[in-house]
């Protein structure tokens with residue numbers, strides 16, 4: 015039996031109202047409407063905690079055709095997904111394909127969204143919608159099924175506190191003891207460390223890690239406005255006064271900028287795709303990177319001992335920072351990829367090399 019088509023609306027705060035067809039959960043949800051131009055990677059993107067509170071528009075015209083994999087565990091974390099649930103508030107696509115075919119597909123995208131009570135709307139001209147978001151900047155919006163819901167700006171919430179784990183967890187065994195401050199970490203960051211001779215101590219966003227015995231500090235990605243993470247910034251400031259290597263990704267990069275005394279600002283519509291070009295400062299070397307962020311460090315506000323490490327070649331914004339003399343660096347993009355290109359995964363090796371060097375100087 016074919017299912018009856020259920021109509022839903024995508025309503026934006028500027029008054030735009032677009033009618034489409036429901037897939038996933040038939041429910042209403044509000045959030046910040048953002049777009050991604052990535053052509054693949056919806057299992058990874060939807061489970062990336064950085065997307066919490068956001069209604070995600072995918073510009074690629076057909077979505078769902080490779081289904082969603084089943085869950086498998088690796089070291090007690092997901093082997094496939096970027097966290098243990100879907101984090102987006104809603105999904106907007108042009109053509110949704112319930113029919114799917116892939117060697118590891120276990121269910122359809124619509125059934126997966128239903129499991130987590132997340133609404134999807136299809137039949138939307140997502141490229142027209144993206145042009146609007148590029149002109150106006152990101153807008154608040156809502157997917158409305160039967161009951162209306164108020165608009166809600168997720169950037170006013172402490173989303174990191176909502177997605178960060180409650181307790182400390184240990185993973186792996188290896189030469190280097192790394193503290194990972196989990197502001198909403200993607201599991202591929204954990205996988206990247208565990209493939210590299212590391213004992214990982216994963217702590218909540220507001221945990222005072224400075225008293226722990228560790229060799230290097232890592233700050234994860236995460237949702238929302240980095241200025242909400244006052245506790246992490248406070249602890250990070252203590253770590254910046256020391257010499258142990260520090261590496262931050264995305265939100266982690268923004269937190270390092272803020273802890274160093276710099277400022278962050280909201281980009282007009284953010285960077286979300288798997289093909290963002292960045293240039294390594296001081297070279298002509300370009301890397302193609304995976305990105306998902308709406309805020310950035312304002313390079314002009316960085317104190318003299320810090321500088322821009324990577325620059326976005328589309329809009330010139332800061333894609334990472336580094337300290338002039340200490341082993342502290344960050345990337346605004348995602349070197350762990352998942353999905354996206356793996357070209358910058360070597361940065362995990364650079365960080366661990368800095369950790370090994372730091373330990374060697376300590377022994378002397």
Ligand SMILES: NC(=O)CC[C@H](N)C(=O)O
Nearest residue numbers: 235236238264265308309
């Ligand atoms: N992926 C991330 O860590 C995103 C960081 C931050 N929430 C932003 O949107 O800029």
